[in-house]
Amino acid sequence: MSGKERETEPAYQRLSRELRAQISAGTYRDGLQLPTESELAQQHGVSRQTVRRAFHDLVSEGIVYRVPGRGTFVSENNGRYLRHHGSIEDLMNLSRDTTMEVVSPLQRRMDIEAASRLRLDTDVVYTVVFRRFHEGIPFVQTTVHLPETVARHIVDAPEMAVGSVSAYTVIGLLEPLLDSPIVEAAQSITVAPATSDVAKDLDCEPGHPMLRVDRLYSNADELPNELSTSYFLPEQYTYRVTLRRGAH
Amino acid sequence: MSGKERETEPAYQRLSRELRAQISAGTYRDGLQLPTESELAQQHGVSRQTVRRAFHDLVSEGIVYRVPGRGTFVSENNGRYLRHHGSIEDLMNLSRDTTMEVVSPLQRRMDIEAASRLRLDTDVVYTVVFRRFHEGIPFVQTTVHLPETVARHIVDAPEMAVGSVSAYTVIGLLEPLLDSPIVEAAQSITVAPATSDVAKDLDCEPGHPMLRVDRLYSNADELPNELSTSYFLPEQYTYRVTLRRGAH
DNA sequence: CGTTATTTGTGCGTATGTATT
DNA sequence: AAATACATACGCACAAATAAC
Numbered sequence: 001m002s003g004k005e006r007e008t009e010p011a012y013q014r015l016s017r018e019l020r021a022q023i024s025a026g027t028y029r030d031g032l033q034l035p036t037e038s039e040l041a042q043q044h045g046v047s048r049q050t051v052r053r054a055f056h057d058l059v060s061e062g063i064v065y066r067v068p069g070r071g072t073f074v075s076e077n078n079g080r081y082l083r084h085h086g087s088i089e090d091l092m093n094l095s096r097d098t099t100m101e102v103v104s105p106l107q108r109r110m111d112i113e114a115a116s117r118l119r120l121d122t123d124v125v126y127t128v129v130f131r132r133f134h135e136g137i138p139f140v141q142t143t144v145h146l147p148e149t150v151a152r153h154i155v156d157a158p159e160m161a162v163g164s165v166s167a168y169t170v171i172g173l174l175e176p177l178l179d180s181p182i183v184e185a186a187q188s189i190t191v192a193p194a195t196s197d198v199a200k201d202l203d204c205e206p207g208h209p210m211l212r213v214d215r216l217y218s219n220a221d222e223l224p225n226e227l228s229t230s231y232f233l234p235e236q237y238t239y240r241v242t243l244r245r246g247a248h
Numbered sequence: 249m250s251g252k253e254r255e256t257e258p259a260y261q262r263l264s265r266e267l268r269a270q271i272s273a274g275t276y277r278d279g280l281q282l283p284t285e286s287e288l289a290q291q292h293g294v295s296r297q298t299v300r301r302a303f304h305d306l307v308s309e310g311i312v313y314r315v316p317g318r319g320t321f322v323s324e325n326n327g328r329y330l331r332h333h334g335s336i337e338d339l340m341n342l343s344r345d346t347t348m349e350v351v352s353p354l355q356r357r358m359d360i361e362a363a364s365r366l367r368l369d370t371d372v373v374y375t376v377v378f379r380r381f382h383e384g385i386p387f388v389q390t391t392v393h394l395p396e397t398v399a400r401h402i403v404d405a406p407e408m409a410v411g412s413v414s415a416y417t418v419i420g421l422l423e424p425l426l427d428s429p430i431v432e433a434a435q436s437i438t439v440a441p442a443t444s445d446v447a448k449d450l451d452c453e454p455g456h457p458m459l460r461v462d463r464l465y466s467n468a469d470e471l472p473n474e475l476s477t478s479y480f481l482p483e484q485y486t487y488r489v490t491l492r493r494g495a496h
Numbered sequence: 497c498g499t500t501a502t503t504t505g506t507g508c509g510t511a512t513g514t515a516t517t
Numbered sequence: 518a519a520a521t522a523c524a525t526a527c528g529c530a531c532a533a534a535t536a537a538c
Contacts, residue, residue, distance in 0.1 A: 065367075067535080072503090187491065188488050211439050234440070297507070318523080320523085
């Protein structure tokens with residue numbers, strides 16, 4: 001899609017992606033888990049160091065853990081989709097192994113609540129609704145509201161049309177086009193029942209308990225640039241975040 | 249635990265520790281920041297790969313960022329101040345306007361799952377269950393599991409006895425007593441139905457959809473020191489985090 | 497109880513690619 | 518165009534932890 005052709009994926013990323021997929025498909029389910037570094041190196045025709053680099057990423061995502069002298073094991077998480085969000089960059093890279101499908105196109109709308117949360121002085125917002133798939137299964141429905149000044153950058157983008165399937169995130173599309181970069185995302189996480197729209201898009205029962213995540217992205221001037229509301233299927237998704245202590 | 253005295257610190261850890269200290273002391277404040285990989289390698293008598301390993305850790309901690317062809321820079325705002333608004337300090341200060349009441353005292357128990365998540369080589373853990381009130385209303389029930397080596401510090405504390413009401417957090421009580429400070433908390437957030445125990449403690453229906461938060465606190469040696477599982481009443485509680493980005 | 501094989505951890509040297517200045 | 522600096526990748530060696538004998 002609309003992009004640089006000449007991008008070759010690094011070997012360690014390709015490997016970690018494959019392993020991630022195999023793990024979530026349950027290939028290495030029980031007992032002593034994954035192949036050793038040497039085995040993987042040989043199987044994939046890469047050096048042991050490259051395998052180590054791939055494992056390093058999986059460890060930091062919390063997908064596997066390693067024990068010297070024993071091996072590498074899948075962290076048991078019921079096979080749910082695990083995503084590690086520790087920074088805004090992580091949110092923008094959500095597209096790495098998911099695809100998004102537009103359910104309702106980016107269009108002008110009146111929405112008092114969204115407008116007020118975006119701190120606008122009108123009721124006009126631009127709204128797009130999409131769902132996101134992981135390995136063919138829809139696991140989240142997201143509604144994004146944008147101020148008119150922000151929306152105009154992408155209102156004609158093909159990725160925002162109905163039925164469009166792409167590997168982007170809205171914030172990832174938007175961010176390079178903004179005058180002032182996004183520096184902060186305030187999140188609210190709670191539990192909410194699935195609305196009928198959500199239930200339809202995610203193929204679950206209306207009223208089903210969902211993980212609801214609201215995000216307000218703001219730029220360096222502390223102006224909100226995007227408000228998103230996501231309903232995650234808890235059976236398919238766990239939200240992970242790592243908090244660290246300042247360097248003191 | 250943490251007993252071994254004469255463990256030699258790996259070179260990359262020593263280097264990243266030194267850099268962390270220098271950064272937080274303001275040594276590399278302005279302009280184009282840190283020395284190049286080659287310079288550091290020469291200065292410290294290590295290979296460039298070792299420098300890269302150290303930088304890799306600093307990047308993942310959000311302390312520095314790197315630009316190919318330009319160099320390595322201190323993330324503004326980091327090092328001295330916090331980058332996540334929802335930080336470990338916030339978790340420790342949860343007690344600010346809440347009180348905790350012990351439901352089941354800190355006692356020795358066998359728990360295979362908790363032990364394995366704490367990466368122990370036995371099945372023995374110490375467990376305490378309590379609920380937390382805000383303005384007289386119980387809004388969360390928490391089960392905390394500790395390794396024996398950690399639990400011994402507080403096993404006789406009056407705050408851990410049944411019915412004890414206090415304004416502490418377990419991690420806040422523990423932290424000053426540990427050899428190695430807590431530097432990281434990995435959280436998993438999902439939705440789960442209330443168990444009968446939870447329902448009883450929080451006065452809700454069994455099976456009621458709850459916000460479930462698992463936290464694994466680890467010290468500077470990356471050893472887990474506390475595992476907690478909390479069930480929050482979504483009607484009473486919303487989880488909020490702010491993610492920030494380093495300098496552009 | 498030590499020995500040995502296996503597996504991950506650390507570290508170095510080198511080569512090549514890519515982005516920036 | 519050239520120099521600089523980070524990114525990726527390979528290969529090798531040895532250390533440390535673990536498990537089996």
